[in-house]
Amino acid sequence: MPRIEITSDTLTEALARLSEALSDTAPLMQDIGEYMVKSTNDNFASGSDPDGKPWAPRSQATLDAYAARKDKPGPRPLIGPTKSLSGTISYKAGADEVSWGSNMIYAAVQQFGAEAGEFGARMGVNKKGRRFFMPIPWGNIPARPFLGVGKDDDTAIVEIVTEYVESAVSDR
Template sequence: MPRIEITSDTLTEALARISEALSDTAPLMQDIGEYMVKSTNDNFAAGSDPDGKPWAPRTQATLDAYAARKDKPGPRPLIGPTKSLSGTISYEAGADDVTWGSNMIYAAVQQFGAEAGAFGARMGVNKKGRRFFMPIPWGNIPARRFLGVGKEDQAALIEIVEEYLEGAAAD
């Protein structure tokens, strides 16, 4: 088997720095987290999934519900009057991983969709004394992926990793 022996102190030191940088990639994970939060916010601005596919439009029933509450919907699906979902995108980086998303209780339903009644129903008596039964959710909700790594993201993430390694080698 061929053997290569490195005798250059400069190269040996650069490889040692790269090895050290790879032993704790938390700074890299932070860079990736920041990028993915920005990318996800761009998805909200465009009203599309990570690959650029437009989200399903709001249904007339949803628009009617906004009108009944006297709320004005945002310009695109997933952007309501409070902008709660789009305003809570954050990340958490560890030594060798990163997660990002929203802490809103309904975020997963928006991401993956849900059939009417998928989470049971709410029953009760309204203010007029009438009994009601309302499935949760009350209508079908199409998946509107706002999280994920699209093709453009993949290229950007490779660049982030390359810059991280180049920076480690050059230090």
């Protein structure tokens, strides 16, 4: 039977390295942040939430609005011609936390959905010069979650943490 001998110096040094690595986990949080940005971008590419459930399709009213503007919708919901929302996903890592998301004003509405008129109304003017009020949003918007930690993400984050801890205690 093989025998492994751990001297107190070896164990003490490994525990010291682990303690130092755990006192400021900013590098770990950065790794997790980078992973979650990629995972979120994968959600846009697949048109699904973090657990792989497809987003609600565009409504006919939305498709009609694209046609009226002579604009071509992107291949999936939340993917328009400019890819504005998907192009703004970023993260911020601290010593012991990480957050990621978008700074686009409409990101929360896309994530959680909204009912027509939920945010009030704005005044518009029609072609005849008559004023009218248009609800904000003008129609119901179903939730299309693009942010979150799915089952695959859970597994990947555990692997990232495991690698971080193993690297900290090893003598590399």
